[in-house]
Amino acid sequence: MGNPKSPRRIRLSTNPTPQALAELRLGDIVYLDGTIYTAREGVYKRALEDNANIPMELPSESAANFHCSPAAAIGEDGSYNMGAVTATASFRFSKWIGPWMEKSGAKLIIGKGGMTVQDYRDYFVPNGAIYLTTVGYGTGALLGRGVKRVKTVHWNKELGLAQAMWVLEVENMGPFIVESDLAGNSLFERENTKISANLDKVYEGTKPATLKRFGETDDKSDEMIG
Amino acid sequence: MIAIDLIQQTAEVLMDKAAIEIPQDYLDGLQKAAELEDGDLSSFVLQAMLENYEAAKQDRRAMCGDTGTPRWYVKMGNEAQIEGGPVALEAALRRATANSTNGVPLRPNRVHPLWRTDHDNNVGIGAPEIEYGYEPQGEWLDLITVHKGGLFGTDYRMLFPSDGIEGIKRFYLDCLVAFGKRGLACQPAIIGIGLGGCKDTSMVLGKRAACLRIVGDRNSDPKIAELEDEFKELGNSIGMGAMGFVGKSMVIDCNIEVGYCHTGGMQMSVHAFCLSSRRAVARIFKDGRVEYRTDPNWFTDYQRRETVEWETPKAHAESA
Numbered sequence: 095m096g097n098p099k100s101p102r103r104i105r106l107s108t109n110p111t112p113q114a115l116a117e118l119r120l121g122d123i124v125y126l127d128g129t130i131y132t133a134r135e136g137v138y139k140r141a142l143e144d145n146a147n148i149p150m151e152l153p154s155e156s157a158a159n160f161h162c163s164p165a166a167a168i169g170e171d172g173s174y175n176m177g178a179v180t181a182t183a184s185f186r187f188s189k190w191i192g193p194w195m196e197k198s199g200a201k202l203i204i205g206k207g208g209m210t211v212q213d214y215r216d217y218f219v220p221n222g223a224i225y226l227t228t229v230g231y232g233t234g235a236l237l238g239r240g241v242k243r244v245k246t247v248h249w250n251k252e253l254g255l256a257q258a259m260w261v262l263e264v265e266n267m268g269p270f271i272v273e274s275d276l277a278g279n280s281l282f283e284r285e286n287t288k289i290s291a292n293l294d295k296v297y298e299g300t301k302p303a304t305l306k307r308f309g310e311t312d313d314k315s316d317e318m319i320g
Numbered sequence: 321m322i323a324i325d326l327i328q329q330t331a332e333v334l335m336d337k338a339a340i341e342i343p344q345d346y347l348d349g350l351q352k353a354a355e356l357e358d359g360d361l362s363s364f365v366l367q368a369m370l371e372n373y374e375a376a377k378q379d380r381r382a383m384c385g386d387t388g389t390p391r392w393y394v395k396m397g398n399e400a401q402i403e404g405g406p407v408a409l410e411a412a413l414r415r416a417t418a419n420s421t422n423g424v425p426l427r428p429n430r431v432h433p434l435w436r437t438d439h440d441n442n443v444g445i446g447a448p449e450i451e452y453g454y455e456p457q458g459e460w461l462d463l464i465t466v467h468k469g470g471l472f473g474t475d476y477r478m479l480f481p482s483d484g485i486e487g488i489k490r491f492y493l494d495c496l497v498a499f500g501k502r503g504l505a506c507q508p509a510i511i512g513i514g515l516g517g518c519k520d521t522s523m524v525l526g527k528r529a530a531c532l533r534i535v536g537d538r539n540s541d542p543k544i545a546e547l548e549d550e551f552k553e554l555g556n557s558i559g560m561g562a563m564g565f566v567g568k569s570m571v572i573d574c575n576i577e578v579g580y581c582h583t584g585g586m587q588m589s590v591h592a593f594c595l596s597s598r599r600a601v602a603r604i605f606k607d608g609r610v611e612y613r614t615d616p617n618w619f620t621d622y623q624r625r626e627t628v629e630w631e632t633p634k635a636h637a638e639s640a
Contacts (some may be wrong), residue, residue, distance in 0.1 A: 098363035121361060165339075165382045167425040167440075177425045178376070180385025183471065183504060207502040227337050229331055229368045231506045231563070232384035232595050235376035236368065253440035271361070271563075282502045285361070285565045293497065294560040302492035304480050318498050 099171065105266065108158035110201055115224055118272045120281040124226055125268035129261060130158040135184060136257025138190035140249065141197065149248040150261065153199030161187065162206030163256040166244070174244040178234030179262075181206040185307070186317035192217035201210075204270060206231050207282070210275065210320050214278035226270040227282075233269065240267025283317075290315035322606050324335035324403040324412055324459050330610050331416030332423070332601050334465045335390065336602035339382040340426050342373040343614035346510065346572060346597040349535035353508055353569035363452030363566030366508075369562075369595055370509055383596045387426035388467035390417055390442055391449040393532065393616065395447045397458020399527045400606070410450055413463075418443045429470065459606045464616045466599045473505035473592030476523055481586055485547075488515070488588060489554065495590040496555050496570060506594035507574045510535060511555060514589040517579030526589035529575040531599060539576055539626060548574050562590065562595075580626070 101123050106114060118124070131150065133141075140146045140151045150156070150309030161184045165177040184191075184205030191209065194200065195217055203209075203218070204226045218224065228237065241262050248259040293314040302312060354366040376383040392413050396402075402409050421428055428440040428543035430447045439489045442448065448459035469570040475495050479487050492513065512530025538545040551574040561567015581587055622630060 098358050099360045101360060101364055108385050114563050123364070128580045162385065162428050163429075165385045165387050165427040167422045175425050178382035178385040182386065187444060207504055219480050227563070229365055229563070230372070230384070230595055231351050231503060233372040233378060233385070234369050234385035235381050235383055237385070238381050239375060239379065254431075254436075256431075256438060260549070281361075282564060286501055288566050289564075296554075297490070299486060300493060301475060301483070301486045302490060303487055304483050305478060307477075314497055318501055319506070 099295070101157070108202065108264070109153065110157070112222055115222065116200065118224060118275060119274055120275055120279060120284065122272040123268065124154050124270045124272060125266045126158065126240070126264055126270065127266065128158070129156040129263055131156050131262070132162045132164070132260040133194070134161050134257060135187060135190070136192055136253040137249065137259050140178070140252065142190055142193050146260060149259070153201070156261070157200050158202040158204060158279055159194070159198065159200040164260055166255065166260070167251065168247065168255070171270070176223050176241055176244055177238055179237040179241060180232055180234035181228040183207045184209050188213050193291045195223055196222040202229065204227055207319070208273040210281060210317065211278060211280050214274045214280060218274060219278045221278065222276065224272065224276060225274040227273040229269045229271060236269070238268060253302055263273045266288070286315065286317070321403050322402045322604055323608065324408050326401070326604060326610070327409060327461070328412040328416050328462070328476060328609060331413055331463055331465070332342055332420050333612070334463055334600040334602055335416060335420030335426070336424055338598040338611070339426055340376050340380055341600070342383060343534070343597055343599060344613065345534040345536060347373065349572040350508065353572060357561060357567055357569050359561050359565055359567030361563070361565040362561030362569060365562035365565065366569065370596065375618065382426060384428060384594070385597070386469060388598060389429055389447070389470045390426070390465060390467045393451050393453065393464040394550055395449060395453040395462040395464070395618065397455050397460045399457070399459045400461050401459070402461065405629050413448065413450055414443050414526045417441070417448045426461050452610065453618065453623060455620060456593040456630060461604045463604065464532065464599065464601045464618070468527070468531055468598070469506060469594045473499045473509065473594070474590065476587070476589045477518070479588050480584065480587040483586060488530050488587065491588055492551060492590060493554070493558070497560070498559060500560045500570060500594060501564045502560070505592040507592060508569040509556040509561060509592040509594055510553070510597060511571050511574045512593065513551070513574065514587070515576060515578045516581035516587055518581070521579050521589055522587035522589045525577040525579055526591045528618060529577040530591040530593040531576040534615050535573040537575065540621065543579065544576050548576050551576070
């Protein structure tokens with residue numbers, strides 16, 4: 095049994111300065127202060143493909159885009175009941191993320207599982223943005239505690255609760271882990287490379303299936319999200 | 321006769337418990353894994369999860385914001401009678417699902433696959449799923465709700481007898497490695513494996529092995545029980561931990577269920593229940609008593625029977 099080291103913990107604004115972003119290292123633990131908004135496929139399609147006007151001032155109101163649908167309800171009186179908050183897997187939004195960053199000025203993309211290094215180099219690096227991953231996954235109750243209040247919900251009627259744009263005031267919201275840096279390096283990719291080195295040994299005593307499938311790979315270092 | 325109001329009321333309590341309270345067997349398993357974990361990042365993740373379970377209970381808020389796709393397993397003793405019959409029962413479970421989605425609150429995940437219509441209540445065509453099982457004796461009704469995550473960590477493959485254990489191991493590792501990268505499977509998890517049956521039953525068996533059996537439980541066939549131990553160890557030897565970071569905690573437990581299959585095939589499915597392992601169970605008796613628990617105790621000898629006729633063993637009759 096080893097003795098694991100505790101990672102570095104950092105408080106970060108949801109409108110971070112370039113210097114603050116430059117100081118972040120892969121694997122740092124981040125807690126956020128300010129305002130974040132949720133936007134995923136519904137918002138991206140509406141804003142980028144249907145060219146609807148984004149109902150917020152971006153990035154001045156917030157430069158932090160959360161890939162998330164909260165476990166929340168809106169009461170008949172318009173009040174909000176915010177429960178747990180957990181991210182959804184970001185790789186599915188690759189086709190929109192570049193145009194979205196250009197349009198919104200987002201500097202922090204927060205989600206589950208990161209995106210490909212290709213996405214980081216093509217979209218994140220030119221826009222001076224980084225990726226923060228949620229932890230677990232499923233520290234929804236801890237993240238929910240970091241939400242001080244729901245400021246407003248945009249496009250609920252058009253997109254439904256899960257896809258609507260939730261604008262959240264947050265304080266010390268976390269933990270998140272720095273997955274990509276300003277140079278476009280990826281923590282997940284670094285870890286995958288280390289793990290892949292051991293896989294041939296793990297697979298000893300197994301054999302490939304008799305009946306193959308289209309597109310099958312036997313290269314265990316392949317990523318699934320590309 | 322079991323009162324329909326009591327069924328709905330109990331179902332709503334179960335929805336709340338499943339979303340908020342981590343089952344003790346899984347919590348114990350995760351704590352053990354956290355003690356053994358020496359990867360810096362994996363270890364941090366497991367500690368954060370342990371804090372998260374506490375926060376959820378203290379605040380009475382869902383453990384995870386993705387509250388999965390709520391479903392129901394209903395088991396009845398052979399002599400159980402439901403007020404209003406099975407149609408009333410299904411209506412009560414649909415009402416409880418809708419009410420709790422807004423009450424807990426849960427995320428309204430369920431949408432139409434093509435039109436993406438969202439009723440904001442997790443109810444729609446075929447949702448929530450309601451599955452049934454029966455036991456030879458008893459006047460009780462078991463309600464089990466499972467809120468399994470819906471997107472990653474599950475796969476199916478048609479293997480053949482010639483693939484053997486080596487082929488089973490290969491597909492098992494393929495699933496863990498593929499979905500374990502970047503933590504898409506939300507590991508460490510209870511892994512369920514379904515072997516045999518037909519394609520659909522293989523999937524059902526694997527899902528039930530993951531969701532309806534607890535950590536530490538072993539298949540009643542001693543040779544399958546040995547495989548479960550071996551597969552747990554194999555999964556934890558990959559070198560991958562929580563979120564796909566370097567580590568050694570991938571599998572909290574591995575449960576295998578089998579069903580008789582076509583003589584030429586060996587169907588296999590793999591399912592990963594997530595870090596929140598949301599399940600809650602209640603037994604409702606006809607006198608109105610309700611007993612809550614977290615072990616579904618689904619796979620009884622009767623569920624695994626292989627004979628034409630069934631005679632309840634005397635020793636089991638009392639507890640069934």
